[in-house]
Amino acid sequence: MTLVAGIDSSTQGCKVTVRDLETGARLREGKASHPAATIVDPEVWWTALLTAVNRAGGLADVDAIAVSGQQHTPIFLDATGEAVSDSPLWNDTGSHAQMMDLNNELGRDEWIRRTGLPLTLSDTVTKIRWLRDVDPDAVRRTEAVAVVHDWLTWRLMGFGPGTGGIEHLTTDRSEASGTAYWSGDTGEYTLDLFEHAFGKQVFLPRVLGPLDTAGVTGSGIPGIPAGITIGVGSGDNAAAALALGLEEGDAVLSLGTSGVVYTRTAKPVHDYAGYVCSYADATGDHLPLVATLNAARNFDVGAALLGCSHAELSELALQATPGSEGLTLLPYFEGERTPDLPHERGSLHKATLANLTRANFARAVIEGTLASQVAMLDALQDCGVNPKRLLLIGGGAQSPAVQQILAQMVPIPVAVPEPDEYVTKGAAMQAAVTLSGSFPTWAVSMDELPKASLQPQITEQHEAAKAALGYGNLISSLQLAD
Amino acid sequence: MLPTITVDVGTTSVKLCLFDETGVLLASARQDTPTVTDAWGEIYDVARLTGGIGDFIRGLAPAQRASVERIAITGVGESGGLVRADLSLASPMILWHDHRGARYLEALSDDERSRVYSVTGLPVNGNYGLSKIAWAVDNAGGSAAGAKWLNISEYLAALMTGQRWSEYSLASRTMALDLSTAHWSAEIAALVGLDLDVFPDLRTAASGSAVTTAWANETGLSPDVAVYVAGHDHMVGAIGAELRPGELLNSTGTTEGILFTRTAPSLDDRTAKSKLANGISCDGSDFTLFASIPTGGSAFATLQGMLGMGAGQLAASIDEVHESYVAGTLDLRGVPLVLPQFRGSPPPTKNAAARGIIAGLRTDTTAVDIIFGCFLGMTLQFRDVLELFPDRAESVKVIGPASKNPLWLQLKADLLGTPLSVSSFPEVVSRGAQALASQTGTDWSDCAPREVAVDDARHRQLAEWYDDIRPMWEHLKGAPS
Numbered sequence: 001m002t003l004v005a006g007i008d009s010s011t012q013g014c015k016v017t018v019r020d021l022e023t024g025a026r027l028r029e030g031k032a033s034h035p036a037a038t039i040v041d042p043e044v045w046w047t048a049l050l051t052a053v054n055r056a057g058g059l060a061d062v063d064a065i066a067v068s069g070q071q072h073t074p075i076f077l078d079a080t081g082e083a084v085s086d087s088p089l090w091n092d093t094g095s096h097a098q099m100m101d102l103n104n105e106l107g108r109d110e111w112i113r114r115t116g117l118p119l120t121l122s123d124t125v126t127k128i129r130w131l132r133d134v135d136p137d138a139v140r141r142t143e144a145v146a147v148v149h150d151w152l153t154w155r156l157m158g159f160g161p162g163t164g165g166i167e168h169l170t171t172d173r174s175e176a177s178g179t180a181y182w183s184g185d186t187g188e189y190t191l192d193l194f195e196h197a198f199g200k201q202v203f204l205p206r207v208l209g210p211l212d213t214a215g216v217t218g219s220g221i222p223g224i225p226a227g228i229t230i231g232v233g234s235g236d237n238a239a240a241a242l243a244l245g246l247e248e249g250d251a252v253l254s255l256g257t258s259g260v261v262y263t264r265t266a267k268p269v270h271d272y273a274g275y276v277c278s279y280a281d282a283t284g285d286h287l288p289l290v291a292t293l294n295a296a297r298n299f300d301v302g303a304a305l306l307g308c309s310h311a312e313l314s315e316l317a318l319q320a321t322p323g324s325e326g327l328t329l330l331p332y333f334e335g336e337r338t339p340d341l342p343h344e345r346g347s348l349h350k351a352t353l354a355n356l357t358r359a360n361f362a363r364a365v366i367e368g369t370l371a372s373q374v375a376m377l378d379a380l381q382d383c384g385v386n387p388k389r390l391l392l393i394g395g396g397a398q399s400p401a402v403q404q405i406l407a408q409m410v411p412i413p414v415a416v417p418e419p420d421e422y423v424t425k426g427a428a429m430q431a432a433v434t435l436s437g438s439f440p441t442w443a444v445s446m447d448e449l450p451k452a453s454l455q456p457q458i459t460e461q462h463e464a465a466k467a468a469l470g471y472g473n474l475i476s477s478l479q480l481a482d
Numbered sequence: 483m484l485p486t487i488t489v490d491v492g493t494t495s496v497k498l499c500l501f502d503e504t505g506v507l508l509a510s511a512r513q514d515t516p517t518v519t520d521a522w523g524e525i526y527d528v529a530r531l532t533g534g535i536g537d538f539i540r541g542l543a544p545a546q547r548a549s550v551e552r553i554a555i556t557g558v559g560e561s562g563g564l565v566r567a568d569l570s571l572a573s574p575m576i577l578w579h580d581h582r583g584a585r586y587l588e589a590l591s592d593d594e595r596s597r598v599y600s601v602t603g604l605p606v607n608g609n610y611g612l613s614k615i616a617w618a619v620d621n622a623g624g625s626a627a628g629a630k631w632l633n634i635s636e637y638l639a640a641l642m643t644g645q646r647w648s649e650y651s652l653a654s655r656t657m658a659l660d661l662s663t664a665h666w667s668a669e670i671a672a673l674v675g676l677d678l679d680v681f682p683d684l685r686t687a688a689s690g691s692a693v694t695t696a697w698a699n700e701t702g703l704s705p706d707v708a709v710y711v712a713g714h715d716h717m718v719g720a721i722g723a724e725l726r727p728g729e730l731l732n733s734t735g736t737t738e739g740i741l742f743t744r745t746a747p748s749l750d751d752r753t754a755k756s757k758l759a760n761g762i763s764c765d766g767s768d769f770t771l772f773a774s775i776p777t778g779g780s781a782f783a784t785l786q787g788m789l790g791m792g793a794g795q796l797a798a799s800i801d802e803v804h805e806s807y808v809a810g811t812l813d814l815r816g817v818p819l820v821l822p823q824f825r826g827s828p829p830p831t832k833n834a835a836a837r838g839i840i841a842g843l844r845t846d847t848t849a850v851d852i853i854f855g856c857f858l859g860m861t862l863q864f865r866d867v868l869e870l871f872p873d874r875a876e877s878v879k880v881i882g883p884a885s886k887n888p889l890w891l892q893l894k895a896d897l898l899g900t901p902l903s904v905s906s907f908p909e910v911v912s913r914g915a916q917a918l919a920s921q922t923g924t925d926w927s928d929c930a931p932r933e934v935a936v937d938d939a940r941h942r943q944l945a946e947w948y949d950d951i952r953p954m955w956e957h958l959k960g961a962p963s
Contacts, residue, residue, distance in 0.1 A: 297845060300845075301843070301845055301847070304848070305789065305847070305848070305849050305852070306789070306790060307789070307790060307849070308790075326837070333843055333844050333845040333847070334844070334845055345841065345842045345843055345844050346841075346842075346843030346844065346847075347839060347840060347841040347842070347843060348838075348839065348840040348841075348843065349837065349839050349961075350837040350838075350839075351784075351824055351837060351838035351839065351840065352824050352825065352837055352838065353777075353780055353783060353784050353787075353824045353825050356784050356787055356788040356824065356838075357787050357788065358787070358788065358789075358790050361788055464962075467962075468839075468961040468962060469841075469957070469961070470957065
């Protein structure tokens with residue numbers, strides 16, 4: 001049996017799965033946690049990868065690997081391969097001012113026109129500007145900027161602190177597209193944008209094609225033999241899309257810590273409304289994507305307030321009727337990026353003595369969460385992208401209430417793929433490419449949800465609640481103190 | 483005073499008490515206010531209501547029963563039904579918050595609405611009796627001939643005495659009483675197509691009638707017992723609390739009441755726009771200015787329903803957050819902002835369709851944060867309504883269930899910057915009813931009041947917090963219903 005391994009270095013931790021090249025079946029896996037901090041020494045990601053590999057039983061019997069990772073998060077390297085500073089994660093909010101500055105300097109629409117990205121504080125370009133602002137000396141020493149998967153791939157090739165070889169850094173289109181200094185139209189870096197943000201040029205990882213090989217593993221890495229081929233790798237959403245076999249007309253709703261909706265298109269999009277990020281995928285196509293800060297974590301909040309488990313939250317929600325008797329939740333517990341309300345917080349509307357029941361509140365939590373996600377489908381449609389089928393994945397996907405309520409909110413079929421580590425699976429498929437020259441056709445089992453009658457009042461209530469708080473124009477002047 | 487059985491018909495419960503001649507509470511009982519649903523909404527279950535009163539009286543010790551000289555009845559205003567001369571009902575006995583007659587008011591012009599306020603001292607609203615009377619008369623057709631509109635308290639008195647009359651404080655909640663003449667207004671009644679035949683004779687709370695022999699036999703009371711309609715519960719509470727001019731009565735039941743006594747009604751434009759309710763006091767000698775905040779004690783039920791807490795659990799959480807608040811360890815910036823319009827909005831909007839909002843929810847918001855936010859929001863709402871009054875409170879007397887809630891009281895004192903005098907006696911309204919039926923006064927000190935002092939540091943802290951949240955608070959209040 002030929003084995004391949006996929007690695008997912010995500011925000012929370014690192015996962016490794018070892019799979020059968022023939023079928024994609026998951027044979028073993030290992031996991032290790034990442035620290036909760038949002039500015040970290042990148043070495044923690046390498047250490048976690050080695051731990052996860054070890055917990056997966058090592059890779060001695062594996063023929064190829066590939067790495068997927070959290071998008072955007074940069075690592076700043078000097079000429080010797082040493083990190084010159086800690087790395088700010090994509091979700092570190094310290095770069096908000098830099099996002100504002102960059103938008104002000106070049107204009108919001110210019111970033112969209114050049115890179116397909118409405119600039120957010122998550123994008124790599126805001127992080128490199130952040131470093132320029134907070135640590136100019138580190139910038140002076142920086143000779144290369146890579147994102148996490150690029151850097152881990154490079155480490156697997158045997159490079160690291162003090163080895164030099166930064167010119168061997170590689171990346172893929174999906175990761176490059178999340179930097180905001182790469183163009184989906186040309187497939188090239190927009191070096192002037194990089195220099196504008198960072199103040200100088202440095203080496204940027206070579207962008208490989210979907211079927212390329214990054215290299216082979218170096219020697220002396222615990223648990224990983226030398227000479228294993230390393231696939232090109234990708235960003236996490238691109239890897240999941242690859243594993244799900246996403247076709248044009250499909251959209252994915254991922255209910256994880258954040259909520260993400262993405263689809264596959266042949267061409268990049270430019271959303272001047274400012275919601276859709278035009279990323280590239282792992283196949284050579286594009287992956288227009290919209291994200292909310294608040295998603296499955298909302299269910300944690302709801303369950304905690306009701307003093308119940310997630311299963312009970314789902315059961316309670318299904319006891320209530322669509323619309324929760326008018327009770328409506330805007331679930332912006334952490335602020336929100338879609339719509340752009342970073343300083344706002346969640347709110348519960350239309351509460352009465354009669355409707356403020358546990359069942360209605362539970363349903364309002366789920367309806368409010370899903371209404372935010374469905375609004376992202378609308379944003380895609382506004383860009384001329386009209387999904388014909390929705391795939392529901394992520395930690396919240398298995399909730400019966402989520403499944404039933406979502407089916408009442410969207411007019412297209414909804415399917416729930418079987419639970420799997422789709423990011424590591426996608427990475428494993430990229431590893432398989434290095435052996436076979438093409439992507440494997442691993443089956444994905446999906447359950448299509450029963451059709452339900454549409455309940456438009458759920459979305460209508462959500463929109464009315466947004467209007468009540470003046471969120472209609474998406475930039476609210478009414479902000480609660482943090 | 484005279485030994486008295488008091489009946490207090492509240493929104494959610496009926497309180498029954500027996501007081502001796504010194505005002506000592508000898509026996510009491512509480513039952514849920516019995517209601518049923520008809521085709522238009524919720525109405526009183528009269529049989530269960532009267533049955534519960536009879537059971538209480540028959541359950542008293544014979545000696546206690548024999549000692550009774552008065553029955554004093556008080557309760558919610560604005561409720562009522564059509565009662566024929568034989569005391570049969572020509573309409574349902576309608577609850578105070580029922581709006582089945584609201585359509586009779588929709589056609590009133592702005593001028594007519596102004597006229598209603600200048601005559602009756604009340605803002606046009608479907609809660610008040612007038613539109614319900616119009617609905618009841620129309621709905622009864624010919625079967626309403628000779629029927630009179632009685633408030634629920636007045637109806638109970640009629641069943642006991644065979645007499646139909648209306649007490650002034652309750653009559654002044656019908657929106658058909660001319661405040662300046664203390665007579666029913668033919669002009670206002672005509673606005674909804676009524677003539678004055680449907681309105682009963684008026685009496686002060688000091689005027690009672692003897693029970694019928696049949697009712698005396700049924701209950702085991704002496705036929706010499708006299709029945710008095712003490713009046714509207716909040717106004718009767720003012721008697722029980724010995725409320726004086728310049729003092730504010732904050733009565734807390736299912737709803738929360740703000741009441742001043744005055745020597746003259748306040749009928750100017752500002753008061754009219756504020757939708758404050760004028761009335762005649764129970765003894766008919768002076769006037770009241772009143773506002774009702776729909777969400778008062780009902781917030782407890784709201785919180786219990788949402789958070790799935792029993793009453794004891796909620797009380798423990800209130801105590802916990804009160805301790806934290808007083809100790810200064812509670813960070814106001816993390817508290818959700820709650821607009822507690824769970825039963826509609828208070829003046830100046832008085833919109834029954836208004837709804838509550840809880841804003842500022844964060845990932846780390848807890849149930850206790852929401853509880854605190856709810857009481858803080860209720861306190862903000864209370865202050866907003868209080869500021870509508872032309873009168874400034876020299877002191878604040880608090881009666882009702884809130885007197886047991888240390889958090890609500892302390893927040894109120896700290897936010898207002900005014901100390902509260904809080905009754906330790908739970909049945910101030912019933913005591914007021916006894917005093918009215920006995921034609922004697924009361925002494926606030928008999929309620930063993932305790933002071934809730936203002937903490938200057940917390941007062942400043944709340945003021946600073948309010949400055950921060952004020953734009954959002956004002957915005958939430960203006961949110962569409």
